[in-house]
Amino acid sequence: MDVQxxxxxxxxxxxxxxxxxxxxxxxxxxxxxxxxxxxxLDAYYREDNSNVHRGVHTLGTRATEKYEGARExxxxxxxxxxxxxxxxxxxxxxxxxxxxYSYARSNMKSGDEILITPMEHxxxxxxxxxxxxxxxxxxxxxxxxxxxxxxxxxVRQAITDSTKLVAVAHVSNVLGTINPVKxxxxxxxxxxxxxxxxxxxxxxxxxxxxxxxDCDFYAFSGHKMCGPTGIGVLYGKREHLEAxxxxxxxxxxxxxxxxxxxxxxxxxxxxxxxxxxxxxAIGLGAAIxxxxxxxxxNIAAHEHRLADYAMEKMxxxxxxxxxxxxxxxxxxxxxxxxxxxxxxxxxxDAEGIAVRAGHHCAQPLMKWLNVTATARASFYLYNxxxxxxxxxxxxxxxxxYFGDVF
Amino acid sequence: xxxxxxxxxxxxxIMDHYKNPRNKGTVDGNALTVDMNNPTCGDRIQLQxxxxxxxxxxxxxxxxxxxxxxxSASMMTQAIKGKPIHEALNMSKMFSDMMLGEDxxxxxxxxxxxxxxxxxxxxxxxxxxxxxxxxxxxxGVHDMQ
Numbered sequence: 001m002d003v004q005x006x007x008x009x010x011x012x013x014x015x016x017x018x019x020x021x022x023x024x025x026x027x028x029x030x031x032x033x034x035x036x037x038x039x040x041l042d043a044y045y046r047e048d049n050s051n052v053h054r055g056v057h058t059l060g061t062r063a064t065e066k067y068e069g070a071r072e073x074x075x076x077x078x079x080x081x082x083x084x085x086x087x088x089x090x091x092x093x094x095x096x097x098x099x100x101y102s103y104a105r106s107n108m109k110s111g112d113e114i115l116i117t118p119m120e121h122x123x124x125x126x127x128x129x130x131x132x133x134x135x136x137x138x139x140x141x142x143x144x145x146x147x148x149x150x151x152x153x154x155v156r157q158a159i160t161d162s163t164k165l166v167a168v169a170h171v172s173n174v175l176g177t178i179n180p181v182k183x184x185x186x187x188x189x190x191x192x193x194x195x196x197x198x199x200x201x202x203x204x205x206x207x208x209x210x211x212x213x214d215c216d217f218y219a220f221s222g223h224k225m226c227g228p229t230g231i232g233v234l235y236g237k238r239e240h241l242e243a244x245x246x247x248x249x250x251x252x253x254x255x256x257x258x259x260x261x262x263x264x265x266x267x268x269x270x271x272x273x274x275x276x277x278x279x280x281a282i283g284l285g286a287a288i289x290x291x292x293x294x295x296x297x298n299i300a301a302h303e304h305r306l307a308d309y310a311m312e313k314m315x316x317x318x319x320x321x322x323x324x325x326x327x328x329x330x331x332x333x334x335x336x337x338x339x340x341x342x343x344x345x346x347x348x349d350a351e352g353i354a355v356r357a358g359h360h361c362a363q364p365l366m367k368w369l370n371v372t373a374t375a376r377a378s379f380y381l382y383n384x385x386x387x388x389x390x391x392x393x394x395x396x397x398x399x400x401y402f403g404d405v406f
Numbered sequence: 407x408x409x410x411x412x413x414x415x416x417x418x419x420i421m422d423h424y425k426n427p428r429n430k431g432t433v434d435g436n437a438l439t440v441d442m443n444n445p446t447c448g449d450r451i452q453l454q455x456x457x458x459x460x461x462x463x464x465x466x467x468x469x470x471x472x473x474x475x476x477x478s479a480s481m482m483t484q485a486i487k488g489k490p491i492h493e494a495l496n497m498s499k500m501f502s503d504m505m506l507g508e509d510x511x512x513x514x515x516x517x518x519x520x521x522x523x524x525x526x527x528x529x530x531x532x533x534x535x536x537x538x539x540x541x542x543x544x545x546g547v548h549d550m551q
Contacts, residue, residue, distance in 0.1 A: 342472035359448035
């Protein structure tokens, strides 16, 4: 994998920030966009823009073909058995909320249990809090190991016949933990529960095969995998989606509308109310083509090297605390002694280095870690060892600045 | 820009308030308590105000956050103590203006150490850190009225 050639595809990386070449280490928040994605959006609006599934005219047909073509690309990317199982949404949050509103509310009652983990993003916590309140179900948390991993024995203990739904991150956006979702799916199914996997940090980095994983739902966002913002995917097993009610009504999703009653389109369109996110889906399709061309295995191997390198180098910094397990995805969450992460982030920005600081939309996990905030450096296919050297150098300077100047 | 430009933001007086916060703790006796947080970053402050006859008799804070949010809270409590409420609110307004980069007469505002936070206006991502304590004060006064 030629990282320098890949970097050429990302024009945004070729700039100076505060007088230094930009080092972008915030891809877990959102990834940068390669030329083929930017050009696909541009070409769509220049040449094909039209509403889908209705115009008999040529542009309408072209837009529809591109939109549905993107769906087929997603299907292959995650190896779903049918495009009926691939629903375009606004992003991971909307995908999870769709399941929480539709599936959870019609399949749960008082006495039932929902099981999640303390490492979830708010978007995989709050929909279940709300679903629990609405149905009388109980929301339970799986314990974590001290290094922030899940022990399958705990999963076997926690999932009972009362458990109706398990929701877990494929990859933690803070700890970098890669969770054993396939094994969790197996245990959940033994008890008749369904598994939703929050794939926001999974799909961009790891080859996903939803049939092999055997999850019931898999949610992810386009913008974290080189695609545009505002587009995401909800994969669901057909049997579940067929039985589920739509959550948005009107526009694209209708079949027949009578004065007092209406019927819905078939899958996947019954979940796509309004005019769909046409350009976004086409952009996501272009992102998938791009990722496939580089190769998801190559990306994973590159990120693995970067994660190892970052851990090795960052660990040498005096007074650094690194959170999460040894075996991790390509991100490192950390704190420097006596420097608040916001201050560290501002100092790094002065050196042209972009990292995230704060609670990372994971306040329960911050509580579990017993911190209020952390800093996070996250890597993607366009990052290099030199980026990590710059980060380490910036952190040493930051320590010196806050340690000595004052 | 390099680290030397950071000095615009991190003035010595700010770091002094961060490391040796004034008025940290709780007010003795009756006081109004306001909790406020910055949902985007997790900073949180608990502010206690004791107001008698329209005058801020005591102000204390507790909380967790970055050097900007905590030093600003320290300076704010120092500044409003002994002031009539309307003056405290006026200072808050002038502080907001200063954060927006407007030219504020810091002497007329009786800002004292607060003047050191002027540089925050050049770091838009950090303005909310600086205004957190002031927003808490405003909410406290609002709740009182």
